[in-house]
Amino acid sequence: MYETNYHRASSVEGAIKLRGDHEEGRYLAGGMTLIATMKQRLAAPSDLIDLRHIPDLAGISIDGGNVRLGAATPHAEVARSEELRAVCPALCNLAGMIGDPHVRHMGTIGGSIANNDPAADYPAAMLALGATIITDRRWITADEFFIGLFETALEEGEMVTAVTFEAPEKAGYAKFANPASRYALTGVFVAKSADGVRVGVTGAGANGVFRHTGMEEALESNWAPDSVAGADVDPEDMLYDMHASAAYRANLVKVMAKRAVIAAG
Amino acid sequence: MAKVTLTVNGRTVSGECDDRMLLVHFIREKLGLTGTHVGCDTTQCGTCVIHMNGRSVKSCSLLAVQASGAEITTIEGIAAQGELHPVQAAFKEHHGLQCGFCTPGMVMTAVDMIGRHGGQLDEATVRHELEGNICRCTGYQNIVAAVLAANQQMHGATRQAAE
Ligand SMILES: Cc1cc2nc3c(=O)[nH]c(=O)nc-3n(C[C@H](O)[C@H](O)[C@H](O)COP(=O)(O)OP(=O)(O)OC[C@H]3O[C@@H](n4cnc5c(N)ncnc54)[C@H](O)[C@@H]3O)c2cc1C
Numbered sequence: 001m002y003e004t005n006y007h008r009a010s011s012v013e014g015a016i017k018l019r020g021d022h023e024e025g026r027y028l029a030g031g032m033t034l035i036a037t038m039k040q041r042l043a044a045p046s047d048l049i050d051l052r053h054i055p056d057l058a059g060i061s062i063d064g065g066n067v068r069l070g071a072a073t074p075h076a077e078v079a080r081s082e083e084l085r086a087v088c089p090a091l092c093n094l095a096g097m098i099g100d101p102h103v104r105h106m107g108t109i110g111g112s113i114a115n116n117d118p119a120a121d122y123p124a125a126m127l128a129l130g131a132t133i134i135t136d137r138r139w140i141t142a143d144e145f146f147i148g149l150f151e152t153a154l155e156e157g158e159m160v161t162a163v164t165f166e167a168p169e170k171a172g173y174a175k176f177a178n179p180a181s182r183y184a185l186t187g188v189f190v191a192k193s194a195d196g197v198r199v200g201v202t203g204a205g206a207n208g209v210f211r212h213t214g215m216e217e218a219l220e221s222n223w224a225p226d227s228v229a230g231a232d233v234d235p236e237d238m239l240y241d242m243h244a245s246a247a248y249r250a251n252l253v254k255v256m257a258k259r260a261v262i263a264a265g
Numbered sequence: 266m267a268k269v270t271l272t273v274n275g276r277t278v279s280g281e282c283d284d285r286m287l288l289v290h291f292i293r294e295k296l297g298l299t300g301t302h303v304g305c306d307t308t309q310c311g312t313c314v315i316h317m318n319g320r321s322v323k324s325c326s327l328l329a330v331q332a333s334g335a336e337i338t339t340i341e342g343i344a345a346q347g348e349l350h351p352v353q354a355a356f357k358e359h360h361g362l363q364c365g366f367c368t369p370g371m372v373m374t375a376v377d378m379i380g381r382h383g384g385q386l387d388e389a390t391v392r393h394e395l396e397g398n399i400c401r402c403t404g405y406q407n408i409v410a411a412v413l414a415a416n417q418q419m420h421g422a423t424r425q426a427a428e
Contacts, residue, residue, distance in 0.1 A: 006267060006284040006330045028331070035326045036308045038285075048284075050331060076320070100397025101377065102311065105320040106327070181309075182396060 002044040008053055012161060015049050016136055019157045022047035027159060029072055029111035032103050057110070057161060060084055065167040071110025071160040079104060090171035090189065090264065091129075094121050097175060099182050110160040113145070116152050116209070118239065119183035120202060121175065123209040127200035128189040131165035149208045168193040170223075172264030174256045175203070178243055185244050186252035190260040196220055199257060204249040206239050215257055228257040267330040273298070274342025282329050289313045291329035292339060300340040300369045304399070311398030314370040314377075315339050321377035323397070340369035343376060352376050352415040361411035363402035374398050375412045384420035386413060 006028075009015035019025055025047035028034055037043040051057055057072035062083045069078065078084065079096035098104055098112075098121055112122045113133065126133070126142040133140045136159045145153050154160070168191040175187035184203030191198050197219040199212045218227040233253045238246035270279045273296060280295045292298050292315070303325055304312035313325040316338040343350040349357065352375045362368045378394045379386065391412050392405070400408060 001285045001287075003283070004285050006328060008330075031326060031328075031331065032308065035287075035328065039287075039306065039326075048328075052331075100311070101374070101394055102314055102321050102323045102397045103308070105322050 001038045002041060004038070004045055005047045006050065007047060008050045010053055012054060012056055012136060012159065015051055015054060016157065016159060018047070018049045019159070022049075025049055027051055027114075029108040029114075030074065030103075030106035032099070032107035033111060033115050033117070051110070051159075052108075062087060066164065067167055068162050068164045069109055070162050072108050073110075075099075075104035075107050075109070075112075076101070078109065087167035088129075088171060090173050090191075091125055093263075094125055094173040094175075094189065097121065097173075097177070097182075109163060113163070114152060114154060114160050116146055116150055117183070118149050118203065118205065118208045119178070119181075119185070120209075121173070121184055121187055124184075124187050124189040124200035124202035125173065126163060126165075127209060127211050128191040128198045129165040129168060129171065129200075130191075130193075130195070130198055131163050133160055134162040134164060135160055143211070146209050151208070166193065170264040172260040172262070174259035174263055176252050176256055186249055186256050188253060188256040188260045190215075190219065190257065190264055192219070192223060192264065197223070201253055201257075204238050204253050206237055206246075210237075212253070212257070219261065223261070225258045225261045228254055228261065231257070267333070269329045269333045271329075271332060271334075272336045274338060284328065284330055286329045287325055288315075288327045288329045288332050288337075289324040292324060292337070298339050298341050302366060302369060304366070304370075309397070309399065310367070310370075311374060312367050312370040314373045314398065316373060316377060319380075321374055338373075340373060343372070350376065351418050352379070352411070355411040355415035355418065356408070359407050359411040359414055361403065361408040362400075367398060367400045367402075371395075371398050371400065371408055375415060378412065379416045379419055382416075384416065386416045388413065 026045035028048040028050045057070045061068045075095045075098045085092045131142045133145045171191040173189045175184045178185045186204040187202045189200045197216045199215045202209045214231045215228045233250040235246040235250040238249040240246040267284045302312035304310035308326045315324045317335045
C-alpha cells in the first residue's frame with residue numbers, strides 16, 4: 001500500500017471540509033472495497049476520511065412505510081433489522097447474502113452504492129425499489145444515480161448520507177453468486193407497489209445495473225413467476241468473463257427474475 | 266505516523282505506526298501476537314479474523330488507525346485461565362483442523378457466529394456463515410461438526426446455569 005494519511009471525521013460537515021482540503025483524498029467507509037484496492041496499489045488516495053464514526057450517517061429509521069438507511073449502516077445491521085424485515089424482508093435477505101459475515105460487519109450501503117460495482121447487490125434493489133439517494137447537497141433518484149460500470153452521478157467530493165424509499169407491497173431478490181467471490185454473477189430484485197412493478201438487474205449488464213422494462217410490463221399484467229419466461233434479454237447487452245458467457249448471463253437474468261418473483265410471493 | 270490505542274484481550278496497549286499499517290501487522294509485529302495469521306492478502310481467506318467491539322472482522326482489511334479506540338479480541342484472548350475455550354476444545358475433540366493455519370480465524374469466526382445466533386444454529390447456517398473462511402485441508406466436515414458441538418455445549422451450559 002502507498003502512504004496515506006488517515007482522518008477520523010465526527011460530523012458530515014467536518015468530513016466534507018476534510019475532503020475539500022485534500023484533492024486526492026477519498027472517503028473511507030467499511031473499506032471492504034477501498035482498503036483491498038489500496039493493498040493492490042490500484043488506488044492511492046493521499047488522505048482517507050473515515051465516515052464510520054459520524055452518528056448522523058448510522059442506522060435505520062422506519063416511519064410507517066417510509067424507510068431510511070444511513071449511508072454508514074453496515075450490511076449486517078440491515079440483514080438483522082427486525083423493523084426493516086417487517087416492511088421489506090427482501091432487502092434484509094439481500095444484505096445477508098453479501099460476501100461473508102466479516103465483510104457484512106464492516107461494509108456499508110453507502111460504500112456499496114457509491115462504488116457501483118457491476119456485480120454488487122444493493123444497486124439492483126435501489127433501482128427496483130425506486131429509492132432516492134440523499135447526498136450532502138441533493139436528492140438523486142436511483143434511475144439517475146447509477147450511470148455505468150463503477151460510475152455514478154456523484155460529483156467530486158459529494159457524499160452519500162442516506163438512501164430512502166417507500167416499502168413496496170411485495171419484493172424479492174434472487175442471486176446466482178459467483179462461487180469464489182459471492183458477488184452476483186447475476187442478481188434480480190423485483191418490487192411491486194401501487195405505482196407498478198420495477199425489476200433491477202445486477203451482475204449481468206454490460207453497462208452495469210439496469211431495469212428490465214419488458215419484465216416489468218409482463219409482471220404488471222400478470223404477477224406470476226412464469227410471466228418473465230417470454231421476456232427478451234439480449235446477450236449483446238450482457239457482460240461476459242471467464243465465469244459466464246453473455247448468453248449464459250442472459251438466461252440467468254430470466255431464471256433469477258423467476259426465482260425473485262417466487263421469493264416475493 | 267499515527268498513535269494507535271487499543272484494548273487487546275482486556276489490556277490497553279498503545280503504539281506508533283504508519284497510517285497505512287494494517288491492523289493484522291500491528292497485532293503481529295507491534296504486539297507480538299502471532300496467532301492471527303495472514304493468508305490471502307485479498308480479503309477472502311479469513312485466517313486474520315479477530316473481533317473488534319464484539320464483531321468478527323478481517324484484520325488484514327482494516328488499518329490499525331481505523332481500529333484505534335476499539336476493543337480487540339484475538340485468538341490469544343479467548344482461553345480463560347489456561348482452559349481451552351469451548352470452541353477450541355470442540356475443534357480438538359472433533360479434529361476440526363489438520364495443518365492449523367486457518368484455525369485461529371475459524372475459531373474466532375465460530376465464537377462470533379455462536380454468539381450471534383443464540384443457540385439457533387443448524388448445519389446449513391454454519392456452512393453459510395463459514396463463507397469467508399477458507400480451509401484447504403479438512404474439507405470443512407469436521408469444522409462444521411466442531412462448531413455445532415460447541416454451540417450445543419455453550420448454549421446447553423447457559424441453560425443449565427440459568428435454571
Ligand atoms: C470478500 C468480499 C466479498 C464481497 N462480496 C460482495 C457481494 O457478494 N455483494 C456485494 O454487493 N458486495 C460485496 N463485497 C463488497 C462489499 O459489499 C463492500 O462493503 C462495498 O462494496 C463497499 O462498501 P464499503 O463500506 O466497504 O466502502 P469502502 O470500501 O470504504 O468505499 C468504497 C468506495 O465508496 C466511496 N464511499 C464510501 N462511502 C461513501 C459515501 N458515504 N459517500 C460517497 N462515497 C463513499 C469510497 O470513497 C470508495 O471509493 C465484497 C467484498 C469483499 C471484500
